[in-house]
Amino acid sequence: MTEILAHLSGVNRTYQKGKEKVEVLHNLDLDIPQGDFVAIMGPSGSGKTTLLNLLGGLDKPSAGSVRVGDAEISAMSNSQLSHWRSTNVGFIFQFYNLLPVLTAQRNVELPLLLTKFNAKERARRAAIALDIVGLSERAKHYPRELSGGQEQRVAIARAIVSDPSLLLCDEPTGDLDRETADEILKLLQLLNSEHGKTIVMVTHDAQAASYAKRTLHCDKGTLEVREAA
Amino acid sequence: MKYFRLVWKNAWRKKIRTSLTVLSVFVAFLLFALLSAIGQAFEGGADVADADRLVVIDKVSLINSLPMSYLDRIAAVDGVQSVTHSSWFGGYYQDPRNQFAQFPVDPSSFMAMYPEYKIPREQLDAWAKDRTGAIVGQELATQYGWKIGDQIPMQATIWTKADGGRTWEFKLDGIFSTDDPRGSAAMMLFQYDYFDEARAFGKGTAGWYILRVKPDADPIQVARTIDAQFANSPSETKTSTEAAFAQSFTKQFGNIALIVSLILGAVFFTLLLVSGNTMSQSVRERISELAVLKTLGFDDRTVLGIVLSESILIMMVGGMLGLGVGWIAVQGLAKELASFLPGLFLSPAAMMLAVAFMVGAGILAGIFPALKAMRLSIVDALARA
Ligand SMILES: Nc1ncnc2c1ncn2[C@@H]1O[C@H](COP(=O)(O)OP(=O)(O)OP(=O)(O)O)[C@@H](O)[C@H]1O
Numbered sequence: 182m183t184e185i186l187a188h189l190s191g192v193n194r195t196y197q198k199g200k201e202k203v204e205v206l207h208n209l210d211l212d213i214p215q216g217d218f219v220a221i222m223g224p225s226g227s228g229k230t231t232l233l234n235l236l237g238g239l240d241k242p243s244a245g246s247v248r249v250g251d252a253e254i255s256a257m258s259n260s261q262l263s264h265w266r267s268t269n270v271g272f273i274f275q276f277y278n279l280l281p282v283l284t285a286q287r288n289v290e291l292p293l294l295l296t297k298f299n300a301k302e303r304a305r306r307a308a309i310a311l312d313i314v315g316l317s318e319r320a321k322h323y324p325r326e327l328s329g330g331q332e333q334r335v336a337i338a339r340a341i342v343s344d345p346s347l348l349l350c351d352e353p354t355g356d357l358d359r360e361t362a363d364e365i366l367k368l369l370q371l372l373n374s375e376h377g378k379t380i381v382m383v384t385h386d387a388q389a390a391s392y393a394k395r396t397l398h399c400d401k402g403t404l405e406v407r408e409a410a
Numbered sequence: 411m412k413y414f415r416l417v418w419k420n421a422w423r424k425k426i427r428t429s430l431t432v433l434s435v436f437v438a439f440l441l442f443a444l445l446s447a448i449g450q451a452f453e454g455g456a457d458v459a460d461a462d463r464l465v466v467i468d469k470v471s472l473i474n475s476l477p478m479s480y481l482d483r484i485a486a487v488d489g490v491q492s493v494t495h496s497s498w499f500g501g502y503y504q505d506p507r508n509q510f511a512q513f514p515v516d517p518s519s520f521m522a523m524y525p526e527y528k529i530p531r532e533q534l535d536a537w538a539k540d541r542t543g544a545i546v547g548q549e550l551a552t553q554y555g556w557k558i559g560d561q562i563p564m565q566a567t568i569w570t571k572a573d574g575g576r577t578w579e580f581k582l583d584g585i586f587s588t589d590d591p592r593g594s595a596a597m598m599l600f601q602y603d604y605f606d607e608a609r610a611f612g613k614g615t616a617g618w619y620i621l622r623v624k625p626d627a628d629p630i631q632v633a634r635t636i637d638a639q640f641a642n643s644p645s646e647t648k649t650s651t652e653a654a655f656a657q658s659f660t661k662q663f664g665n666i667a668l669i670v671s672l673i674l675g676a677v678f679f680t681l682l683l684v685s686g687n688t689m690s691q692s693v694r695e696r697i698s699e700l701a702v703l704k705t706l707g708f709d710d711r712t713v714l715g716i717v718l719s720e721s722i723l724i725m726m727v728g729g730m731l732g733l734g735v736g737w738i739a740v741q742g743l744a745k746e747l748a749s750f751l752p753g754l755f756l757s758p759a760a761m762m763l764a765v766a767f768m769v770g771a772g773i774l775a776g777i778f779p780a781l782k783a784m785r786l787s788i789v790d791a792l793a794r795a
């Protein structure tokens with residue numbers, strides 16, 4: 182049995198909507214082993230993004246425990262979480278979320294600004310990350326000069342540049358055509374198999390989910406995560 | 411410093427908007443430089459005033475002269491170290507528009523009273539021996555292209571000569587300057603003896619007396635003693651500090667300092683509105699980018715710092731340009747207006763104040779957008795994107 186990277190037990194997440202309480206996640210238990218590649222599927226509003234936010238320390242559970250590596254998310258302060266995120270998780274979004282004012286290279290370097298590396302070392306590491314995603318020759322390009330697939334590659338380079346063990350992807354191919362999506366998914370697969378990244382990927386697309394090692398279904402209403410058959 | 415690129419690039423995300431903001435900052439600080447130099451010129455007399463120098467004028471009006479006999483009587487007062495005198499000549503050079511101050515004085519005692527005026531020893535000696543000699547400040551010599559040995563004819567507006575002539579010829583014996591950057595030497599000095607002998611009326615009088623108080627004496631007490639001494643005489647006196655004397659001169663122009671402050675206040679208020687608006691728009695436009703930075707692990711303080719730095723940077727860029735151009739303009743104007751408005755000077759204190767204003771205005775304009783960015787909830791911001 183491999184080591185468990187993320188462990189959720191009895192997790193509740195409720196939102197206050199006016200006077201009404203909306204319970205998005207209810208008594209959720211989940212283990213994600215090191216080196217796993219999990220796809221999460223489910224209807225809109227079922228709490229997939231909420232679950233990713235909890236795993237990535239962007240949000241805290243209303244009740245229960247979220248543990249990633251040695252970190253107990255629910256027990257950490259906001260600034261502790263900031264610091265923890267910068268070294269332990271990489272985020273990949275549907276709309277890439279690159280900074281338009283910076284080149285690809287500088288976008289990738291962003292997370293390294295928070296480290297002690299000097300400018301030269303930051304540039305070196307960013308170049309390696311760009312090389313991994315196959316975009317070295319676009320380093321000096323601005324996001325508006327890149328295609329959607331290229332932008333997503335830059336975003337992936339940014340997510341891996343500080344070498345986190347966990348990658349969280351929220352519909353990473355949701356905005357891409359089939360072919361480009363497949364390339365991105367292959368890249369994620371490569372990061373999982375060759376670079377040992379543990380990946381949790383939310384997707385609406387069954388074909389995208391097939392790239393993962395396993396698929397979890399987040400069911401509307403029941404707020405339950407069950408293993409796919 | 412490693413955030414500089416990020417801050418700089420963000421600041422210029424909307425080039426036209428940022429340029430316009432920088433332009434308004436530029437104009438504000440250009441105005442600041444010019445107005446504070448003008449304010450300095452008006453107030454400067456008081457600033458450079460020597461606290462140990464007192465000025466004795468006629469109690470009724472500065473225009474009335476005082477008898478020359480007062481010189482020895484003032485010198486005899488307890489606490490007076492030295493005394494000299496000066497008068498208003500009020501002439502012009504060639505054209506009535508060429509106005510500058512001219513004073514008939516006693517060379518050695520006058521120059522001893524004003525050690526801030528620097529002149530080569532031999533020039534001072536030559537002047538002291540030359541009855542119709544004169545010396546001028548460096549600014550004037552430069553402006554009119556005068557060289558030592560030149561004959562300078564001055565047209566009198568008040569003092570006709572005993573022979574009925576209105577032209578006073580002086581030979582330039584020396585050029586002096588002041589070592590106080592706030593002071594001005596835009597004046598002409600010539601020999602009182604020659605002036606008094608040649609003038610048609612008013613002989614045996616001086617415009618005012620200047621005296622230096624002994625280091626251990628109380629200037630207020632000395633002033634009182636002098637004024638008491640001449641009480642109930644035909645020429646009663648009013649003795650005041652040099653600063654008060656300079657101020658009574660500038661009061662004729664109204665409260666310059668207040669006017670300058672009011673204008674600058676209005677300018678800076680507008681500036682804050684303009685740049686505050688720029689900053690809040692800039693933050694509103696990139697809520698999701700700021701959320702991404704926070705996602706990547708930039709903590710609240712760093713995000714606050716990045717937005718504030720951006721605001722301060724815009725102020726510094728426009729402000730430094732404005733201050734720089736203002737400084738150059740003041741240098742130029744000071745030369746042009748040397749005799750009309752002497753002492754035009756952008757002081758180091760004013761420049762420091764300007765830089766403090768840049769930082770302060772940057773913080774004020776940026777603080778609310780920065781706080782908004784800092785308090786941003788990542789989850790909400792990303793959900794909205
Ligand atoms: N900050 C919030 N305040 C209130 N309710 C929220 C908040 N964030 C999410 N919700 C609610 O929680 C539920 C789950 O949201 P979540 O974003 O996790 O869904 P999702 O599965 O990611 O949906 P989608 O597939 O559309 O992205 C939704 O009903 C949503 O309205």
Ligand SMILES: [Mg+2]
Pocket residue numbers: 229230231351
């Ligand atoms: Mg979602």
